Amino acid sequence: GGVPMYKPETVQFSYPLSIADYVAIKANPYGYVEYQCGNGNFEKGFIKSIDYKPVKGEAVFTLIKKWL
Numbered sequence: 001g002g003v004p005m006y007k008p009e010t011v012q013f014s015y016p017l018s019i020a021d022y023v024a025i026k027a028n029p030y031g032y033v034e035y036q037c038g039n040g041n042f043e044k045g046f047i048k049s050i051d052y053k054p055v056k057g058e059a060v061f062t063l064i065k066k067w068l
Helices: 019-027
Strands: 006-016 032-036 042-053 058-066
Touching: 006 042, 019 042, 032 058
Parallel strands: none
Antiparallel strands: 006 058, 032 042, 042 058
């Protein structure tokens, strides 16, 4: 058997996001993003959902953590 690319662990955070960036992400929603918790290592995650709030200029990202 192979090693799975992800485990069912999700990460959620808010991040400033412009409308142009939101459109670019929605155009390619199957990539992954890198994120960092505090001063820790950079992690990668596949986008599960984005709750975009244009009035605030931010989005709540829910990622599925990438393990490879």
